[in-house]
Every structure is written in structure tokens, then in C-alpha cells.
Amino acid sequence: MFKYFKEILSGFWSLVVGMGITLRYLTKKPVTLIYPKERLPIKRFKGPIAFVTDGKTGDHLCIACNACIKTCPSRCMSLVAQKSAVDGKRVLTDFKVNYMLCSLCSLCIDVCPTDALKHDDPNYDMVSLTQKDLVMDLLEPFRAKGTPLTQIPTVPAAAVAPKPAPPPGPA
Template structure:
């Protein structure tokens, strides 16, 4: 795929632990002009930063503008290379769970 291709956004994970780098700051949620991201997180006892507990994408609203990727302070979001998403139901793309450990986001 061309380097600049934009598929649905996905979470970047620590290659050593597999944990998402996201610190649940919600900056991407606020920056999204289409209101298509939902992020929730908790700060567990003893941790210095929050951990993400929910990260949903409504891809039916996403314009692939890139605001969420640009605003992230820890580079925890990137565009995937998923080019062939298909479904017989539009609703399949409304609540894509980006926390599911898969290489590319799929409904």
C-alpha cells in the first residue's frame, strides 16, 4: 500500500507488551470534527498515567481527516492499511472496537 494511504485509524501498541500506548487523555475525541471517537480510561492505583478501557470508532462518520492522529501527544494512533472493509450492514462499522488485538480494525 502507498505510504500515505489512510485506512481506519488504529491504536499503536508497545511491541514488547502488546499494550496500547494510549493514555486516555481524550484529546483525539475532542479534536474529531465528526464526533466519531469514544475514549474512556481509568487511573489504577500505583500507576502514573491512565490506562484506556474503551476505544470505539464510528467509521461511518469518519472523514479520514487526520486530526485525531495529529493531536495525540504520545503517537498512539495511526492510519491502518485496511483497504477492503466490506459488510452487508452499515451498522457493522458504527462501533469498531480499536482495543481488540487485531492488526487492522474490522467490524
């Protein structure tokens, strides 16, 4: 008889404890993110290749050395460099990555002498309805901002170039 009541009481108490736990959870903040509106910053995610932005100048670090293009196993990168009209140095005028071909091997990032390339970590919802969007112009954001390196006037390619490097470029 005593055992019977003890069982009922301990059982009842365990129910109360359980309901306490769910009540505590009820008052907590939900962990769900409303995805397109809220985004989770992801570290070390191999997103599409992008330019590193220099902290001081706000510019890209590319010196148009072609090392990344030579090392790329899937030949998805292409760049065009032209002669500066100011001091005759090489100036990057076009840098494209064909994301459809890119295998995200990171070799271009490893080989870059100025550490100008990176994986675009937060850009993890890459999807597009057309192929055009997937041939990405890495210089575009810098042109939009109007950074110093994109403002340098260049000598037209045809006037100088004895040997214009043909970009292996998007197939």
C-alpha cells in the first residue's frame, strides 16, 4: 500500500519535472534562422573565388602575374592586364572566374604571391538560372566602389601589345 502511493507520488513528481523542462524551453529564444532574411556567417567555407580587400587602401592586391591562371587545373580563370598610361606598369583590367568549371581546389589561393585571392565564405547560396551569372567578374565590386587601382588610365591594348596574352578563359 505504501509502495503504491510512493509510486504514484514519485511518478507525478517526474511528470512535473518534465513539464518544468519544457516550460523552460518554451521561454527560450528559438534557434531557427529565417534563412533568406537572416544568415549565419560560415567560417572556412569554400565559397567561390574572390579578391581579398586590402584593409588600408580598400583595393585588391592582384599584380596580374598570371600565376593563378597557370596553376588552375580546370582552366577556369582568365585575366587581362594593360599598360598604365601614367607610369607604364602592368594594370589589371579584367579578371574573370568561370564558376561552372571551378573545382574549388584552392590552388590559385595557395600560389598567389600577394595573397590576393580567397574563398568567399559568406557566399554560400550560389545558385543561378543562367550561365552568365556564374562567370564572375572579380573586379566588379572594386569598379563599383571606384578604388584607386581601377581608376588608372591605360594605354589601349592594340597600341602597345606586341604579345597580348590570350586568356584561356571560359570554354
